[in-house]
Amino acid sequence: MKKKGLIKEFSKNSPLFIMCIPGLVFFILFHYLPMFGIIIAFKQYRFDMGIWGSPWNGLKNFEFMFSSPDAWVITRNTILYNLVFILGGIVLNVAMAIGLNELRNKVFSKVCQTIVLMPHFLSYVIVSFLVLAFLHVENGLMNRVVLPALGMDGIDWYSTDKPWPAILIIVNFWKTVGYGSVVYLAGIAGIDTSLYEAAKVDGANRWQQIRYITIPALVPLIVILTILNVGKIFNSDFGLFYQVPLNTGALYPATNVISTYVYNMLMSAGTGSVGMASAAAFYQSVVGFILVITTNLIVRKISPENALF
């Protein structure tokens, strides 16, 4: 009787179940198998033996990785860049959204939004060309026009690491602010317009309306997006840190983050480098997982509909 019930139950649901199968296969092959593959961090990888056949070597990979000076540099770079991106992002994204909303001419506002969103649609390979047009040692705009105009000597940009934190921060915001403002614009559109009318009646000017209505209304959204971004603080935009500095070794002290370290170690031919890559990737995945879970638990307390689970 019960078995019959189960079969009936399944056949009722089976078409929808079958619709899930193609997606399920892709999730398993490209997301879930690598999750199990993470055990490679505890093994000495042998290409001929694969993930499952390679011999275990305990915590050796982690010992090598964490005893190298790179471990500290990449952790520091990853976290510091992300902090700047998160804090600066709040200010710039919200300012961009408020600014676009304040433009009285709606056609001009739309055109501006199209333009500031444009960099989001360029790949980081293209962006690295745009940056090169500025920083090219012989022909670039900086060395040919800007620095001579200021009476300064040209700089060999791709072998001097000092300016790179500033360059990467500028490029990051140039590429992401238009995109980051979209959510806040939607938030502003959702604010009750009667609030502004009441404020106008009370004689509030535009600045006061922004200060006392728009910004307070956006605070919950800002808090939630910020918490969720903190959860991703161990991840970096690989393209920004790999393509834009053209993966130049001389710049690593300023540009190397966990993601680029993992890739470069994985592709390097040195002994034990794959082991160190796998240890760093494990470190990134697990700390990232803990952070995402924690931040989502916090978000769920504040606003359940914005949490992932």
Next chain:
Amino acid sequence: MKKIKIDIPNIIISLVFVLVSIACLYPLLLVIGVSFTDESAISEYGFHVIPKEWSLDSYRYVVSSGKTILRAYGVTIFVTVVGTVISTFVVALYAYAISRRDFKYRKLFTFIALFTMLFSGGTVAGYMVTTGVLHLKNNIWVMILPYVMNAWYVIVMRSFYSMSIPTAIIEAAKIDGANEYATYFRIVMPLSLPGLATIALFATLTYWNDWWLPLLYITEPEKYNLQYLLQSMISNIQNLTENSALMGSTALLADVPKEGARMALCIIATGPILIVYPFFQKYFIQGLTVGSVKE
């Protein structure tokens, strides 16, 4: 008599936005300018937005330089078209199933999708599974398959269904005797075309702009896509011989184009996206907004 009131704050904001827009466009205009500049003028005057000496030589060079670039264009188009079709279809079906409140395994499949946003095996494990278990290295499908399924697309699409497809329609179709497949393909799918267009747009962008998968998995130059071909060219500019991953591309670099030609190729590679993007911006913003309001 009414006095014309000059709205000073509005003028200031407008001026700020003119400057912001210039800052956003300037780098692109610079590269376009260089691509139209005569090669000797580049070495004499450097890069400028307005060419000192106009020339179409760079584009002529790119168009006539033959196979390498054409092939890369072909790879990009193939990967983008096939990838977008597969991805949109697979995501649409999965999202539809989990959008149905009467689907018994809804919670389980939603969790399977969401968990991939929480935890990932990372680059190394992904690389080893793809090359060692699935044996996809240097296979053109390796630039398509890993991006087919994406939890974020699934969430966006699910929100579209629950916003635009009333449960009553599905029930009415059932009462009329339509089975689940007929209900989906005849009724739900035509109604959810804006949602499908949004997913297709995201997928198209992802595939067209991708250089990450070839960077990991493609070492044979004849399978390079446009973005990766560009990357292998730029790295030669700076003589980055230190990077072993790029050594494989030396064969390609025999016919390395000059400064202006590289910039021309850059414009040719990203031009299609920039031309069509303003027309699809609406769908893009719609997708982003829907994606941020879950459930």
